[in-house]
Structures are given as structure tokens and as C-alpha cells.
Amino acid sequence: MAGLKRRFVDWLDERLGGGSIEEFLRHKKVPIHRHTIWYYFGGMALFLFVIQVLTGILLLMYYRPTASGAFESVQFIMTQVKFGWLIRSIHSWSANLMILIVFIHMFSVYFLKAYRKPRELTWVSGMLLFFIVLAFGFSGYLLPWNTLAFFATKVGTDMAGFVPFIGKWILVFLRGGNEVTGATLTRFFGFHVAVLPGLATLLLALHLLLVQRLGMSVPPGVEKKIKEGQEPERSMPFFPNFLLRDIMGWYGALGVLGALAAIFPWELGTKANPFGSAPAGIHPEWYFLFMYQTLKYLPAKIFFINSELLGLMGFGIAGAIWVLVPFLDYKTGFGKVTRFFTGLGIFALGYIIVMSVLALVG
Amino acid sequence: MRIMKRSSNINRRARGCVIIVAVMLWALNAVAAAPPKDSCIACHSTLPGQYGQPAKLFSADIHHQVGLSCADCHGGDRNDDSMNAMSPSKGFRGAPTKAQIPEFCGRCHSDPSYMRKFNPGLRTDQVSEYLTSVHGKRLKQGDSKVAVCVDCHSVHNIRAPSDPRAPVYPTNVAETCARCHADANYMKGYRIPTNQYALYKKSVHAAVLAGGDTSAPTCSTCHGNHGATPPGVSSVANVCGTCHAMNEQLFEKSPHGAAFAKMGLPGCVQCHSNHEIVKPADSWVGTDPKSLCLTCHVKGDNGYAAAQAIGGGLDKLKAAYHDADAVLDTAERSGMEVSSARVELSSAHSDLIKARVAVHSFNAADVLKITNQGVDTSHKAYEAGIAALHERNYRRKGLAIALIAIVIAISGLYFKIRQMERST
Incomplete structure (x- = not known):
């Protein structure tokens, strides 16, 4: 059985090239x-x-x-x-x-x-x-x-x-x-x-x-x-x-x-x-509830602008900021942990949980 | 250059003319749009009590809304500001006496060519119908206590019957009739009961009407409105049959149809009463102590046997339906998909409704044919529910086995990792 496995791995190595799969698997480490x-x-x-x-x-x-x-x-x-x-x-x-x-x-x-x-x-x-x-x-x-x-x-x-x-x-x-x-x-x-x-x-x-x-x-x-x-x-x-x-x-x-x-x-x-x-x-569905609840709380118009539009724009901007976080929080890459972005994450998580719970019980 | 200057002057003049014409048209339009003069309203609205009240009420009146004025009914000249406006020479008729009211209203409401201008769909036979009613006949005999047009429709603030605030709107009709008919003092001397309204309020019809179904029967549905007459014994079934057509047809063909007519008994009313028509119960049919069949039939006669068979058939179907419904409920609560069985069971419920209608044939074979069909359908739905519950138990057993296998696999992996990491 072991011989068969060895022969199969060698066969693959010969065809795929670029170093042994076994080597790759052996060297990949997960920090503890x-x-x-x-x-x-x-x-x-x-x-x-x-x-x-x-x-x-x-x-x-x-x-x-x-x-x-x-x-x-x-x-x-x-x-x-x-x-x-x-x-x-x-x-x-x-x-x-x-x-x-x-x-x-x-x-x-x-x-x-x-x-x-x-x-x-x-x-x-x-x-x-x-x-x-x-x-x-x-x-x-x-x-x-x-x-x-x-x-x-x-x-x-x-x-x-x-x-x-x-x-x-x-x-x-x-x-x-x-x-x-x-x-x-x-x-x-x-x-x-x-x-x-x-x-x-x-x-x-x-x-x-x-x-x-x-x-x-x-x-x-x-x-x-x-x-x-x-x-x-x-x-x-x-x-x-x-x-x-x-x-x-x-x-x-x-x-x-x-x-x-x-x-x-x-x-x-x-x-x-x-x-x-x-x-x-x-x-x-539950994963859209926080957005749904936010839109429910908004008045029909805010400064003559449709509140649904404003709500969607708000979520669009928040989503874009979230995607760009690595570039905005670039200082963390140099070992400086910024509290603002940790706070932002806590706020985002808290907001999603609170709004979803309110939608479920309301 | 000169030509250009002249053309500019002509343009300026033309523009000026257009503005003047526009202003004149606007002024004419304003004059045309102003409400016509009405000296009746102008004077009477300043008067106290009975002389001022009609003018104050009239703005809510349907006649005012279609452009009619006081003078259209009472005559006179609304353009004349003096007392001369109410001179007979100006066609002033004044207020009619109670006996004159039907003809007073009928001057317009019985004239199809006049009424067509306002509401081509409105009937114009109200007065002639009214004169055939008990109210109309007694009025002709000089009884001034009976209802005339304004007693039901109100006066000077008459609203369309389709207006929920109108006293003749379906949900208000019973209260309108009850104003006189439930007043024992007022009705003294007529020798008719005054408890109809109290009884009607307990009925299934009143409950349905109160629930918002304006097609549900009220006083005028059975008694007529303008031609209000109590239906006689022979016509009761026709009145009920207007809505309950199947029940009426079956009853007429049944042995009871001919027998009741022969004995002078009112068909439907005999079992269902007239004003207090409560929701019928299945226990009314059969041989239980509450059964209405036992009012006439005794053990040993054919009617008793038929009642026993019909009552038994209904009970059997209800029991089978409830059993199936309970099993399907349990299956649904367990998350099982039994919608097909639910559809099937709904046809058993339809059979129960059909059987309740078929009771009016008083033919046991006809009723049992329907109830047996419903029982069969209920049994099929019950079997489907039981199969769903078996399937649920099978799934749970399968889950238990799968979970045991998963726990063994996880434990095996755990020990394998421990063994592997100890050796390194």
C-alpha cells in the first residue's frame, strides 16, 4: 500500500514538476x-x-x-x-x-x-x-x-x-x-x-x-x-x-x-x-435584516432626498470602506495597531447584531 | 431697418391685445365659476331652530352635491332676496305634510327623463312600490305614524345609500328600522312584536354583516325596502332561497316541502326561525335530545330512521375529518411536507359542507352518498399523515445512526492526532 502511494506521488511529481507535492505539504506550517x-x-x-x-x-x-x-x-x-x-x-x-x-x-x-x-x-x-x-x-x-x-x-x-x-x-x-x-x-x-x-x-x-x-x-x-x-x-x-x-x-x-x-x-x-x-x-433573510431594519427607521425623506436612496448610499460607502480597510489602515502593516479601526470593527459588528435582533423581535 | 422697427411695434401691440383678451377671459371664467346666488340658504342659515336647521344641514345632502337647491323641491325664487321669494306666484310650495311626502319626492324620483340627468341607473319606481307596502297602504288610510321617505333616508342631509354614513347603508338599515319597530310605545296598537331587532342582532346574518360583508342580509334584504311587506308563510322559502338556492330546491322536492305546505307551516322558518337565525349545528339533525327532527318524529317512524342515518353520516364524516386533520397537523409541526394530503382533505371538508346542504332533501341515501365519499377522502389523508409520521421517525433513526458514526469518526481522528503529536 505504502509502495503504491509512493509510486503515485512520484508519478504526479514527474508530470506536474516544480518540486514535490509531499515537500510542499510538509513545509506548509500553521502557527500555534x-x-x-x-x-x-x-x-x-x-x-x-x-x-x-x-x-x-x-x-x-x-x-x-x-x-x-x-x-x-x-x-x-x-x-x-x-x-x-x-x-x-x-x-x-x-x-x-x-x-x-x-x-x-x-x-x-x-x-x-x-x-x-x-x-x-x-x-x-x-x-x-x-x-x-x-x-x-x-x-x-x-x-x-x-x-x-x-x-x-x-x-x-x-x-x-x-x-x-x-x-x-x-x-x-x-x-x-x-x-x-x-x-x-x-x-x-x-x-x-x-x-x-x-x-x-x-x-x-x-x-x-x-x-x-x-x-x-x-x-x-x-x-x-x-x-x-x-x-x-x-x-x-x-x-x-x-x-x-x-x-x-x-x-x-x-x-x-x-x-x-x-x-x-x-x-x-x-x-x-x-x-x-x-x-x-x-x-x-436574516443576513439582510440589519439593512432592512435601518431602512425601516429612516423617515420617508431626508432633506428632500428619498431615504431609501440615502440608506443604500450609506451602505455602499460603508461597504467600500470595509473593502479598502487594508489600504486605509496601512499603519498596522508597520506594526502600529490603530485603535480607530478596531473600534470601527466593534461598531460594525455591534450594529449588525443589534439591528438584526431588533428586526427579529420587532 | 425701418421695416424691422415697424414689425417690432406690431409685435408689441399684438402681445398687448393677447394679454387684455386673456385677462377678460379669466374675469369671465371667474364670474362663471362663482356659485349661483341662493337667497334661501343666505336667509335661513341665519335663522334659529327649525327655520335655520335645514339650511345648515343641506351642504351634506346628495341633492346639494348634484347642484340642486331648496327651490328645486320647495319652489320659490332663490334669486329674490325679499320675502316675495316665497310667494305662491313664484311657485313656492313650502314644506309638505307627511302624507304628501311620497308624492313630493316622487315629483322627480318617479320621472325617468329627469332622473337620467343625475343618475341614469337609479330606479324610478320607488313611490309606486312604496304604495304597495304596508307603510304606503296605511299612509293612504290616514295613518301618519308610518314611515315615509324622510323617516328612513333623513331629510335635508340625505346621503347616497352607498355612503356608509347614510341611515340606509346596509350596516345601518337594521338600526334605522328599529327606531320605530323596536319601540314598544310607538308600535302600540299595531299588534306586531317589537323584538325583531333584538333577535336579529343574535343571528348569523347580523354577525356576518358586522364582520364587514355588506352583502349579508339585513331587514330590507328579506322584507324589501320601498315595498316593505312581511313575507307570508308561502313566500318564506322564496325569500331564503334568493341566497340559499340549493337548500330551497332540495327542500321543495323533499317530503317536507309538500307536507309543510299542506299543514300551513312556514318552510325554512320552522327549523331556523325568522329573525333569530342562529348558526345551524349538526346536532339539529339526528336523534340526539337537541335534534329538531324529534319535534315531530318519534322512534319507529320513517322520519326517525332517516334522521338517525343522516345524523350518523354527518358525525362519521366529522370524526374522520378531525382525525385526519390532527394527524396532518402533527406531521406539519414535525416539518413534514404534507400539502398534497392537505389539498385532499380540503375536498373532504367540501363534502361536509355539501352534506349539510343535502340534509334539506331529508333523503338519507343522498346524504350518505356524500358523507361516505368524504369519509373515504379523510381516510386517505389520514393514511398520508401516518405515512409522513413514519417517515419522520425513520429519518430520526437514520440521524441517530449517522450521528453515532460521526462521533466515532471524530473520536478516531482525535486519538490519531494525539498519538501522532505524542510520537513527535
């Missing part, structure tokens, strides 16, 4: 310190993304992206297809879990200042991946074509219409017309299974390449202590030590997903009726 736990969230997000891809492919075999067939096909998957309920429930739960893990990964990277020089591009590619994950959530939510999804998409795409000058064009582009119809469903299906996966794969490859190229970042506080000799520099090999720990986490995630799918199968609701009235208490 009191914040090591946060390193696992990136791998967890990747694992959940793979689950999404696999379950998504299986769902594709039965799903029909038309207004007349979408709801019925998901109903068929949930009731008639062997283990269809499991695949669909895992796909939906895993999507939500992935977004949660991506949020945690993003904030852990932010607070550990892992975006500092020379990892600016890793942060930017990660942020773009984060936006793509949100777009995956938004586009996938409509696909079962149920009442809640229909009206949430209507409200969500209405928001796009508030963008100055090109808002109307974006709205028509997203909806495939002026209203949310079967054309919107087909369009969102295209985004969800072709455009977004393509973009995500490219960005993921870049993100992982940068992580491999630059290695894991050690937080400035820990780095300082190591330099001053107050703490020893410790690490573990990525393979197999770190990877085996990663796999333990993935098994755990699989167990949680299975339990959620079996005990709380993802609801299907009622089929969307474009001529019906919106159900009471309609709200977007």
Missing part, C-alpha cells in the same frame, strides 16, 4: 497561539461551499426553473425523490450556516488584523467572495417560487431601483422586465447556477493561492511577543496535523446539518401568486 481557533473558519466555509456545490448539482437533476414548474419540482424533490428532502434541507441549511461562518471568518480576520501588508489582496478577494455568497443567498431564495420568496425578491429588487441614474436599468436587468415574473426566476437561476459559481471559483482560486503564497497571518500582538521573546514561536504542519483537525470540524458540521435537516426540514411554504397580496410580517 491563543487565536489559532479562528484559522479553522476559512476551511469550514470552504467545506460548506463544497457541500453547496454537491447538493446543488443533485437538486439540478429535478429542479425546473419556470414559474409554472419550480414550486412543484421542489415539492416533488421534498416528497417523492428518495432522500430529496435531505438534499434540499442540507442545501438550504448549509447555505445559511456558510453565510454565518463567512461572517465569523471575516470579522476574525478583521480583528486579528490579518488583512495587513502583504495580505491586502487576500482581504479584497475574500470580501468579493463575501458579496458573492450574499448574492448566492439572494438569488437562491427565489428559486422555490413560494410566496415569501416572491415578495422578498420583489422588495429586494425594488431597492435596486433607488440607485441614481442606473437604478431602473438594474431593476429591469435583475427582473427581466418591470415586475417579478417567471423571467426573473429563470434569470436568478442562471445567476445562481452559472454566473455566481463561475465567479466564486475564480475568486476562491485566487484567495486560496494567496493564502498558500503568503501563509497564515500571526496577529500583531502575538508577533510582538514572539519578537520580544515573551512567547515561543510554535507551529504545526498543515498536513496532516491541521488538516485532520479541520476534518474533525467538518464531520461536526455534517452532523449539525444532518440533525437540522432531519428535525427541522426546510419549509416549502405556499406557491407564489403574483396577483395575491403580500403576507403580513414579510422580511428578508
Whole structure:
């Protein structure tokens, strides 16, 4: 068995060239310190993304992206297809879990200042991946074509219409017309299974390449202590030590997903009726709640300007600042931790949590 | 150069003319738009009590809103500021007596060519209909206590019947009739009950109307409005059948239809009462002590057997429906997808409604045919619910096995890492 493995690795080395894979795996190290736990969230997000891809492919075999067939096909998957309920429930739960893990990964990277020089591009590619994950959530939510999804998409795409000058064009582009119809469903299906996966794969490859190229970042506080000799520099090999720990986490995630799918199968609701009235208490998915609640608090007009437009502009500027943080907080790269950006991160996290809770209880 | 100067002068003059014409047109328009003079309103609105009240109320009146004035009903000259405006020579008619009111209103409301100018869809037979009513007949006999147009529609602030503030708007009709009909003192001498309003308020019809359904019956729906007459024994079923058509047809064809007519019993009212029409219960049919069938039928007769069979059929369907509903509820609470079974069960509910209507045929075979169909459908939905619960249990067992396998795998990895790191 060992001989066969050796021969296979040699065979690969001979063809791929550029040094031994084994060598690469042996030399890749993961730092050990009191914040090591946060390193696992990136791998967890990747694992959940793979689950999404696999379950998504299986769902594709039965799903029909038309207004007349979408709801019925998901109903068929949930009731008639062997283990269809499991695949669909895992796909939906895993999507939500992935977004949660991506949020945690993003904030852990932010607070550990892992975006500092020379990892600016890793942060930017990660942020773009984060936006793509949100777009995956938004586009996938409509696909079962149920009442809640229909009206949430209507409200969500209405928001796009508030963008100055090109808002109307974006709205028509997203909806495939002026209203949310079967054309919107087909369009969102295209985004969800072709455009977004393509973009995500490219960005993921870049993100992982940068992580491999630059290695894991050690937080400035820990780095300082190591330099001053107050703490020893410790690490573990990525393979197999770190990877085996990663796999333990993935098994755990699989167990949680299975339990959620079996005990709380993802609801299907009622089929969307474009001529019906919106159900009471309609709200977007939990990861958009903080924006939704903010817009709810704004008055109709602020200085004669539509408040939705102002709200969207505010979030646009905040998002842009967030993406550009490595360049704005460039001093951290030279070992000077700026309290302002730590405070900004705490404010952003607090704001998201408080607004989401208010939306859920209100 | 000179030509250019002259042309500029002509332009200036033309512009001046246009401005003058525009100002004149504006002034003419302002004069035309001003409200016409109305000396009746001008004087009466300053008077106290009964002489001033009509002028104050009139702005809310539908007649005022369509451009009519006091003089259009009462005659006289509204352009004359002197007392001469109310001279008979100016066509002044004054206030009509109560007995004159129907004809007074009918001068316009019975004239189709005049009414067409305001509301082409409005009927013009109200007065002739009124004269066929008990109110109209008694008025002709000299009874001045009976209702005339203004008693129901109000006077000087008459609103369209579609206006929710109008006394004849569906939700206000019962209160309007009750002003007289529920007043025992006022109705003394007519020898008719005065508890109709109190009974009606307890009825299912009043509850539906209060719930906002303005098509639900009120007094005028059954008794008519202008031609208000109590429906006689023979016409009760026709009145109820206007809305409850199926029930009426089945009843008429049933053995009860002919028997009730022969005995002079009012069809629907016999079981459902007239004003206090409460929501019917399934216990009214059958052989329970509450059953209305037992009012006439006794053990051993055909009616008793039919009542027993019909009551039993309804009970069986209700029990089967409730069992299936409970199982599907449990399955839904467990997150199982049972919407197809729900759709199926809704047809059993339709069967229950159909069976309740079919009761009016008093034919056990017809009712049982429907209830048995509903029972079968309920059983199928129940089986689907039970299958969903089995599936739920199967999933949970599968989850337990998968979780055990996952815990073993995680433990194995943990020990492998420990062993690996100890050896290095």
C-alpha cells in the first residue's frame, strides 16, 4: 500500500514538476497561539461551499426553473425523490450556516488584523467572495417560487431601483422586465447556477493561492511577543496535523446539518401568486435584516432626498470602506495597531447584531 | 431697418391685445365659476331652530352635491332676496305634510327623463312600490305614524345609500328600522312584536354583516325596502332561497316541502326561525335530545330512521375529518411536507359542507352518498399523515445512526492526532 502511494506521488511529481507535492505539504506550517481557533473558519466555509456545490448539482437533476414548474419540482424533490428532502434541507441549511461562518471568518480576520501588508489582496478577494455568497443567498431564495420568496425578491429588487441614474436599468436587468415574473426566476437561476459559481471559483482560486503564497497571518500582538521573546514561536504542519483537525470540524458540521435537516426540514411554504397580496410580517433573510431594519427607521425623506436612496448610499460607502480597510489602515502593516479601526470593527459588528435582533423581535 | 422697427411695434401691440383678451377671459371664467346666488340658504342659515336647521344641514345632502337647491323641491325664487321669494306666484310650495311626502319626492324620483340627468341607473319606481307596502297602504288610510321617505333616508342631509354614513347603508338599515319597530310605545296598537331587532342582532346574518360583508342580509334584504311587506308563510322559502338556492330546491322536492305546505307551516322558518337565525349545528339533525327532527318524529317512524342515518353520516364524516386533520397537523409541526394530503382533505371538508346542504332533501341515501365519499377522502389523508409520521421517525433513526458514526469518526481522528503529536 505504502509502495503504491509512493509510486503515485512520484508519478504526479514527474508530470506536474516544480518540486514535490509531499515537500510542499510538509513545509506548509500553521502557527500555534491563543487565536489559532479562528484559522479553522476559512476551511469550514470552504467545506460548506463544497457541500453547496454537491447538493446543488443533485437538486439540478429535478429542479425546473419556470414559474409554472419550480414550486412543484421542489415539492416533488421534498416528497417523492428518495432522500430529496435531505438534499434540499442540507442545501438550504448549509447555505445559511456558510453565510454565518463567512461572517465569523471575516470579522476574525478583521480583528486579528490579518488583512495587513502583504495580505491586502487576500482581504479584497475574500470580501468579493463575501458579496458573492450574499448574492448566492439572494438569488437562491427565489428559486422555490413560494410566496415569501416572491415578495422578498420583489422588495429586494425594488431597492435596486433607488440607485441614481442606473437604478431602473438594474431593476429591469435583475427582473427581466418591470415586475417579478417567471423571467426573473429563470434569470436568478442562471445567476445562481452559472454566473455566481463561475465567479466564486475564480475568486476562491485566487484567495486560496494567496493564502498558500503568503501563509497564515500571526496577529500583531502575538508577533510582538514572539519578537520580544515573551512567547515561543510554535507551529504545526498543515498536513496532516491541521488538516485532520479541520476534518474533525467538518464531520461536526455534517452532523449539525444532518440533525437540522432531519428535525427541522426546510419549509416549502405556499406557491407564489403574483396577483395575491403580500403576507403580513414579510422580511428578508436574516443576513439582510440589519439593512432592512435601518431602512425601516429612516423617515420617508431626508432633506428632500428619498431615504431609501440615502440608506443604500450609506451602505455602499460603508461597504467600500470595509473593502479598502487594508489600504486605509496601512499603519498596522508597520506594526502600529490603530485603535480607530478596531473600534470601527466593534461598531460594525455591534450594529449588525443589534439591528438584526431588533428586526427579529420587532 | 425701418421695416424691422415697424414689425417690432406690431409685435408689441399684438402681445398687448393677447394679454387684455386673456385677462377678460379669466374675469369671465371667474364670474362663471362663482356659485349661483341662493337667497334661501343666505336667509335661513341665519335663522334659529327649525327655520335655520335645514339650511345648515343641506351642504351634506346628495341633492346639494348634484347642484340642486331648496327651490328645486320647495319652489320659490332663490334669486329674490325679499320675502316675495316665497310667494305662491313664484311657485313656492313650502314644506309638505307627511302624507304628501311620497308624492313630493316622487315629483322627480318617479320621472325617468329627469332622473337620467343625475343618475341614469337609479330606479324610478320607488313611490309606486312604496304604495304597495304596508307603510304606503296605511299612509293612504290616514295613518301618519308610518314611515315615509324622510323617516328612513333623513331629510335635508340625505346621503347616497352607498355612503356608509347614510341611515340606509346596509350596516345601518337594521338600526334605522328599529327606531320605530323596536319601540314598544310607538308600535302600540299595531299588534306586531317589537323584538325583531333584538333577535336579529343574535343571528348569523347580523354577525356576518358586522364582520364587514355588506352583502349579508339585513331587514330590507328579506322584507324589501320601498315595498316593505312581511313575507307570508308561502313566500318564506322564496325569500331564503334568493341566497340559499340549493337548500330551497332540495327542500321543495323533499317530503317536507309538500307536507309543510299542506299543514300551513312556514318552510325554512320552522327549523331556523325568522329573525333569530342562529348558526345551524349538526346536532339539529339526528336523534340526539337537541335534534329538531324529534319535534315531530318519534322512534319507529320513517322520519326517525332517516334522521338517525343522516345524523350518523354527518358525525362519521366529522370524526374522520378531525382525525385526519390532527394527524396532518402533527406531521406539519414535525416539518413534514404534507400539502398534497392537505389539498385532499380540503375536498373532504367540501363534502361536509355539501352534506349539510343535502340534509334539506331529508333523503338519507343522498346524504350518505356524500358523507361516505368524504369519509373515504379523510381516510386517505389520514393514511398520508401516518405515512409522513413514519417517515419522520425513520429519518430520526437514520440521524441517530449517522450521528453515532460521526462521533466515532471524530473520536478516531482525535486519538490519531494525539498519538501522532505524542510520537513527535
